[in-house]
Each structure stands twice: as C-alpha cells, then as structure tokens.
Amino acid sequence: xxxxxxxxxxxxxxxxxxxxxxxxxxxxxxxxxxxxxxxxxxxxxxxxxxxxxxxxxxxxxxxxxxxxxxxxxxxxxxxxxxxxxxxxxxxxxxxxxxxxxxxxxxxxxxxxxxxxxxxxxxxxxxxxxxxxxxxxxxxxxxxxxxxxxxxxxxxxxxxxxxxxxxxxxxxxxxxxxxxxxxxxxxxxxxxxxxxxxxxxxxxxxxxxxxxxxxxxxxxxxxxxxxxxxxxxxxxxxxxxxxxxxxxxxxxxxxxxxxxxxxxxxxxxxxxxxxxxxxx
Ligand SMILES: Cc1cc2nc3c(=O)[nH]c(=O)nc-3n(C[C@H](O)[C@H](O)[C@H](O)COP(=O)(O)OP(=O)(O)OC[C@H]3O[C@@H](n4cnc5c(N)ncnc54)[C@H](O)[C@@H]3O)c2cc1C
Numbered sequence: 001x002x003x004x005x006x007x008x009x010x011x012x013x014x015x016x017x018x019x020x021x022x023x024x025x026x027x028x029x030x031x032x033x034x035x036x037x038x039x040x041x042x043x044x045x046x047x048x049x050x051x052x053x054x055x056x057x058x059x060x061x062x063x064x065x066x067x068x069x070x071x072x073x074x075x076x077x078x079x080x081x082x083x084x085x086x087x088x089x090x091x092x093x094x095x096x097x098x099x100x101x102x103x104x105x106x107x108x109x110x111x112x113x114x115x116x117x118x119x120x121x122x123x124x125x126x127x128x129x130x131x132x133x134x135x136x137x138x139x140x141x142x143x144x145x146x147x148x149x150x151x152x153x154x155x156x157x158x159x160x161x162x163x164x165x166x167x168x169x170x171x172x173x174x175x176x177x178x179x180x181x182x183x184x185x186x187x188x189x190x191x192x193x194x195x196x197x198x199x200x201x202x203x204x205x206x207x208x209x210x211x212x213x214x215x216x217x218x219x220x221x222x223x224x225x226x227x228x229x230x231x232x233x234x235x236x237x238x239x240x241x242x243x244x245x246x247x248x249x250x251x252x253x254x255x256x257x258x259x260x261x262x263x264x265x266x267x268x269x270x271x272x273x274x275x276x277x278x279x
Contacts, residue, residue: 003041010053014060014168017052018141022164024050030166031055032075033109035102036118060113060168063088068174068203071137074113074167082107093180093200094172097128103190113167119153119218122192126153127213128182129172130221131198137169138162146171153218173202179232181271183264184214195257197264199272210269212246212261220249222265232273239266 011017021028029048031037032055040046054060060075063086070088072081082098084090101107101115101124115125116136126149134149141164149170153159161167184196196213208226211219225245229237243262250258 001042001044004044004047006041006048007050008053009050010055011057013058014139014166017054017057017166018139018164020050020052021166022141024048024052026163028052030117032111032114033077035106035110036114036120054111065174066171068176069171070174072112072170072172074111074116074169076112078102078107078110078112078115079104081112088174092175093178093182094128097124097182100124100184100189106190112170116149116152116170117159117161117167119157119159120192121156121217122194122196122214124184124193124196124213127196127198127211127219129170130219131200131209131211132172132175133200133202133209135171136167137171138165139168140165144168150221151218155217175202177204178202178206179272181268183267183271185260185264195260195264197261197268199265199268201272210265212249212265215250222246222249229269229274237266237269237274239263242266242269 009020011020021030027049029046029051031051031053037046054075057075060073062073064071065088078098078101081089081094084095089095098107112125115123119126130150135146136149136152138145140162179201181199184193186193193214199208199210201208208229210222210226213219222245239262242265243258246261246265247258
C-alpha cells in the first residue's frame with residue numbers, strides 16, 4: 001500500500017514550521033527523519049493532508065553545554081549522537097544507546113525529537129532519557145515551555161504534545177561522573193526490544209533511577225527497588241530479587257517476561273558497577 005495523497009511543505013526555520021502547522025489545523029503533521037511516520041503513512045495508519053517537513057530546517061541540531069547539562073537539538077540524528085560528533089557527547093552514554101537503534105541507514109535519518117514524539121514503547125530514547133531525567137523543550141505559537149520527559153508519554157504512541165507544538169530540544173545530564181547501564185533484549189540486532197532496562201545515577205551521591213522499557217506503555221520506574229539497592233559494592237543483588245520486584249511491578253505479565261526484564265535489569269546494573277549475581 002502507498003500513502004494517501006498529501007501536500008508537502010518544507011519549513012525553513014522553527015517559526016515557519018509552527019506557522020505551517022497552525023495553518024493546517026488538525027490536518028497537518030510534522031515529519032523529521034520519516035523513519036516512523038513513513039511506514040505509518042504507507043500503511044495509512046496516519047493520513048495527514050499536509051506534511052510539514054523539518055528535513056531542511058535551519059537549526060535544532062546543536063549540542064550546547066550548560067553547566068552540568070547538555071541541550072540537544074531535536075533534529076540531531078541517532079547517527080550523529082552515535083558518532084559523538086560533538087565533544088560533549090564523546091564520552092556520553094547516549095552514544096551506546098544510539099548505536100543500538102535499528103541499523104545505520106535508519107540512524108542516519110531518524111531523529112531524537114521524532115523518536116520521542118512517536119512514543120513507541122520499545123523505543124530506545126524513551127527509556128534511556130526517562131531514566132536520565134531528561135527535560136523536553138517545546139515550542140508553539142503561544143511560547144516555549146519545558147516539561148520532564150517522564151510523564152510526557154501517556155500511552156503507546158500517545159504523548160501530551162499539543163497539535164501546534166514542536167519539540168525543539170532535550171535537556172539531559174552531562175553525566176561526566178554519572179554511572180549508567182542500559183540493556184535491551186531483541187531477537188536480532190536492529191530490531192525493537194522485547195524487553196529493556198536502564199539504570200542511572202547522574203552524579204555521585206544522586207539518587208539511583210531504575211526503569212523497565214518495551215512494555216505496553218511508557219517506561220516503568222522502579223523507585224522502591226532503587227532505594228533498596230544502596231550503592232554498588234554495598235548491596236547484594238540476586239537475580240531472584242530483581243525478578244520478584246519485576247513481577248510485583250508487572251503482575252499482568254507472564255513469568256517469561258519477568259525473567260527477560262529481570263535479566264535486562266541485572267545486566268544494566270552490572271554495567272553500572274554492581275557485581276553480577278545469577279542466583
Ligand atoms: C526498521 C526500523 C527499525 C527501527 N528500530 C528501532 C529501534 O531498535 N529502536 C528505536 O528506538 N527506534 C527504532 N526505529 C524508529 C527510529 O528510531 C525512528 O527514527 C524514530 O522513531 C522517529 O524519528 P524520525 O525523525 O524518523 O521521526 P518521523 O518518522 O519523521 O516522525 C515520527 C513522529 O514524530 C513527529 N515529530 C517528528 N519530529 C518532531 C518534532 N521535532 N517535534 C514534534 N513532533 C515531531 C512526527 O509528526 C511523527 O508523529 C526503527 C525504525 C525502523 C523503520
């Protein structure tokens with residue numbers, strides 16, 4: 001099947017994108033890399049009358065260092081993050097996450113903002129950036145607002161993004177001394193995850209955040225388990241305890257799912273410095 005007919009309008013800058021989006025009313029949609037929207041158009045799951053194309057827009061590709069944070073333009077591609085083209089990203093854990101998204105052709109086109117707006121429950125950025133405590137910068141004709149990524153995704157493929165709003169940037173911790181682990185289980189490299197987990201401590205002494213991904217909706221933060229863990233080297237970490245915590249958090253899921261997510265969590269924690277326990 002091919003996409004239903006639509007009008008294609010390129011936006012030269014953010015203001016023009018916002019103007020075109022508003023002019024299209026509910027019938028206009030943004031397109032960035034087209035790696036998620038393209039298939040949806042072809043399957044006619046999405047039938048906008050106007051596509052506002054961000055591909056040649058000036059800007060939204062910068063990486064700025066602001067104190068202990070990085071401000072990443074929404075049009076940064078997965079590949080540019082993977083390659084660490086900006087020095088601030090050279091040692092940042094986002095590189096590892098980017099490298100595991102699909103395959104290089106997708107990563108060359110797909111963008112950070114597009115992935116977060118699309119809100120696929122199995123998407124890598126959704127989980128990785130929620131656990132890091134990222135903040136979105138959103139712009140509309142009414143102005144600019146910021147809101148935590150946590151809670152922005154309401155359900156699978158559903159966010160609180162308003163129809164006339166654009167994601168312009170994402171604020172993430174610089175992670176210069178942070179600890180981090182990310183693990184996803186997929187049957188073949190380049191496929192969406194069947195189960196995933198991420199753990200993060202943005203700076204020494206900061207609270208740990210643990211989350212599970214590839215669920216039916218947004219990532220699930222495991223706040224109680226994070227408190228229980230203490231610091232690497234001080235806590236015993238048995239896989240059976242992780243499985244128990246996952247089962248309690250996901251009672252509707254079957255034991256195989258519990259095991260997959262618990263193993264993802266154990267491997268993410270291992271990357272972050274906890275000794276492995278297999279019992
Ligand atoms: C075969 C295949 C495998 C994939 N595997 C993975 C994977 O393993 N992990 C993973 O995370 N992803 C995967 N993806 C998805 C990929 O990462 C997409 O690039 C990403 O989800 C969407 O980015 P995009 O720039 O292409 O967005 P588009 O497809 O252009 O747009 C997606 C949605 O975002 C909206 N949008 C785009 N930009 C903005 C913006 N700045 N502000 C507001 N709304 C915006 C659009 O209106 C649309 O609703 C895969 C895709 C394919 C085709």
